[in-house]
Amino acid sequence: MRRLARTMRFHLDEHVPHAIAEGLRRRGIDVTTTVEAGIRSASDDVHLAYALEQRRVIVTNDPDFLVLAQQDMPHMGIAYCDQGRRSIG
Numbered sequence: 001m002r003r004l005a006r007t008m009r010f011h012l013d014e015h016v017p018h019a020i021a022e023g024l025r026r027r028g029i030d031v032t033t034t035v036e037a038g039i040r041s042a043s044d045d046v047h048l049a050y051a052l053e054q055r056r057v058i059v060t061n062d063p064d065f066l067v068l069a070q071q072d073m074p075h076m077g078i079a080y081c082d083q084g085r086r087s088i089g
Contacts, residue, residue, distance in 0.1 A: 010079070011056040013047055013065075014040050020059075032056065044068055048075050 007030060012021050014034040024031045034040050037050055044064050051058040057077035058065065069078045 009054070009056045011037070011047070011051040011054065011058050013058060013060040013062060015062045016059055045073075048073060052076055 009030040009032075010024070011032045012034065016033075018033060018035075021031045021033050032054065034042075034047065039046055039050055044062070045068075047058060048065075048068060050056075052075055055076055057079055058075065059079045059081075061081050063080075063082075065078050066080055069075070069080075
């Protein structure tokens with residue numbers, strides 16, 4: 001049986017600069033943002049539910065998501081980068 005390759009899709013939470021979404025899109029990566037999804041200022045649970053429903057890995061620099069990742073909440077994945085440790089480019 002032949003398997004179809006799946007492309008990873010990402011959702012950037014409100015703490016991730018919009019410039020990152022723009023850069024990823026220029027490289028052909030499927031990205032949504034919190035503002036585009038209409039969930040700005042929503043709880044982290046809402047962000048996780050949106051990302052799960054859309055089958056997207058959430059990208060964040062909010063350490064609260066590290067706590068959620070250790071709980072028994074379903075998600076497609078959480079990519080965390082400590083704020084101030086990396087730069088765009």
